[in-house]
Amino acid sequence: xxxxxxxxxxxxxxxxxxxxxxxxxxxxxxxxxxxxxxxxxxxxxxxxxxxxxxxxxxxxxxxxxxxxxxxxxxxxxxxxxxxxxxxxxxxxxxxxxxxxxxxxxxxxxxxxxxxxxxxxxxxxxxxxxxxxxxxxxxxxxxxxxxxxxxxxxxxxxxxxxxxxxxxxxxxxxxxxxxxxxxxxxxxxxxxxxxxx
Numbered sequence: 001x002x003x004x005x006x007x008x009x010x011x012x013x014x015x016x017x018x019x020x021x022x023x024x025x026x027x028x029x030x031x032x033x034x035x036x037x038x039x040x041x042x043x044x045x046x047x048x049x050x051x052x053x054x055x056x057x058x059x060x061x062x063x064x065x066x067x068x069x070x071x072x073x074x075x076x077x078x079x080x081x082x083x084x085x086x087x088x089x090x091x092x093x094x095x096x097x098x099x100x101x102x103x104x105x106x107x108x109x110x111x112x113x114x115x116x117x118x119x120x121x122x123x124x125x126x127x128x129x130x131x132x133x134x135x136x137x138x139x140x141x142x143x144x145x146x147x148x149x150x151x152x153x154x155x156x157x158x159x160x161x162x163x164x165x166x167x168x169x170x171x172x173x174x175x176x177x178x179x180x181x182x183x184x185x186x187x188x189x190x191x192x193x194x195x196x
Contacts, residue, residue: 002040010038010116017117018156022163028116030109038115042087048122048129049083055133074193082190086183087115093182094175103165110164114157114179121156124149154180 009027016024028034053076091111098107128145131137137145157176161167167175 002037006034006037007040007044010041011119013113014117014120017113017160017163018120020159020163025109025113025164028109028112030112032108035108035112038112039087041115041118042084045118045122048126049079051126051129051133053079055129058133059139078190078193082186085186089186090179090182093178101171103167106165110161113160113164117156117160121153124152 006029009029013024013027016027029037094103094111095107098104103110125146128137128142128149132139132142154176157179158172161175162169162172165172165175
């Protein structure tokens, strides 16, 4: 069971890591129990896929695929399944290759930090998408602002990976890219399944 104190501490640690302060790692529970509890961040970030799936129905793609695709249960089930899978796929993949890459010792701290920092990393994208969904942001601004939000997320992931893993720049970039590519593959596959 995750407690409010642990969430608050994790948010403080996440903020420090965003600022490049390695002392932020001390705010996380880096035990095996803390590792499993860090996946509670997936539930705390749940408003993000709700907003994204809702906003996607207002995009030009919606007119091309037809309302039946975006109103059926497969659309929502597929979207949420992809969301859950993105949280699981990269940790599983990295667990397989952690030892060959020399990351076995830092695997648990890295995953804990990666999971909890997602709470802050998704804020810009959530705000932009929610503003579009509420009619406060024109369609023309959605792409550039979401691109900026993605840039922020990748920068944040770089900081977290560099600090938590203490890896050289090349490996740090590789881990960030792998995490991003795994998510991209999962969401692309889900879109194909749904019919987008």
